[in-house]
Amino acid sequence: SYVLTQPPSVSVAPGKTARITCGGNNIGSKSVHWYQQKPGQAPVLVIHYDTNRPSGIPERFSGSTSGNTATLTISRVEVGDEADYSCQVWDSTSDHVIFGGGTKLTVL
Amino acid sequence: EVQLVESGGDLVQPGGSLRLSCSASGPTFSGYSMHWVRQAPGKGLQWVSYISSSGTDIYYADSVKGRFTMSRDKAKNSLSLQMNSLRVEDTAMYFCARASHQWPYDGFEVWGQGTVVTVSS
Numbered sequence: 001s002y003v004l005t006q007p008p009s010v011s012v013a014p015g016k017t018a019r020i021t022c023g024g025n026n027i028g029s030k031s032v033h034w035y036q037q038k039p040g041q042a043p044v045l046v047i048h049y050d051t052n053r054p055s056g057i058p059e060r061f062s063g064s065t066s067g068n069t070a071t072l073t074i075s076r077v078e079v080g081d082e083a084d085y086s087c088q089v090w091d092s093t094s095d096h097v098i099f100g101g102g103t104k105l106t107v108l
Numbered sequence: 109e110v111q112l113v114e115s116g117g118d119l120v121q122p123g124g125s126l127r128l129s130c131s132a133s134g135p136t137f138s139g140y141s142m143h144w145v146r147q148a149p150g151k152g153l154q155w156v157s158y159i160s161s162s163g164t165d166i167y168y169a170d171s172v173k174g175r176f177t178m179s180r181d182k183a184k185n186s187l188s189l190q191m192n193s194l195r196v197e198d199t200a201m202y203f204c205a206r207a208s209h210q211w212p213y214d215g216f217e218v219w220g221q222g223t224v225v226t227v228s229s
Contacts, residue, residue, distance in 0.1 A: 001170075030213075033215035037153075042219040042220065042221055042222060043145075043203075044219070045215050045216060048208060048214075054217065084152075086152060088153075088216075089213075090213035092213075095158075095212070096167065097145075099145075099153045099155060102152040
């Protein structure tokens with residue numbers, strides 16, 4: 001079955017750039033979506049279709065894909081960005097939605 | 109703007125059954141595909157099931173296939189998840205989510221706040 005691999009944690013200082021990766025076999029051929037989830041809250045879609053920001057998501061959030069890796073980039077990180085981030089794809093081989101294990105972003 | 113509200117979560121014994129519901133306020137979600145996603149305490153997101161906008165295509169995660177049944181009622185603008193033969197490992201917060209469009213590969217644009225299912229003796 002298709003697997004998405006994320007680092008368990010990423011740390012970054014305020015004002016710096018955070019990059020969260022999501023690895024999967026030929027992930028560049030799939031549509032990748034990213035979610036932000038703060039404690040006790042429902043997830044929020046922050047990037048869909050690899051690079052697109054839904055309405056209301058700051059321009060500081062961007063996405064990219066290349067080969068076997070998708071990356072969520074958060075520029076000028078703020079304390080309020082501290083959250084869990086998860087990537088997600090649709091695997092047409094199994095007709096399953098696949099989530100990555102999630103990455104906890106800590107703003108130091 | 110559409111809002112989703114889940115209900116039906118409860119404490120149930122292993123082997124028991126539960127029916128979750130998801131209702132929408134605001135614009136109808138009839139033209140969108142819908143999903144159930146769960147999150148065990150302290151764990152990541154796990155997809156449970158998908159239903160197409162027409163209701164004709166339904167897919168399940170391997171861990172729930174044969175035990176859970178997803179359905180939608182267009183007239184009532186609602187979604188349901190019938191859960192049978194519940195196991196301890198089904199314990200989680202269950203979210204319903206609306207896709208951004210009608211396709212299974214769309215992102216989940218709208219989420220409910222979730223309902224808690226606890227399976228324990």
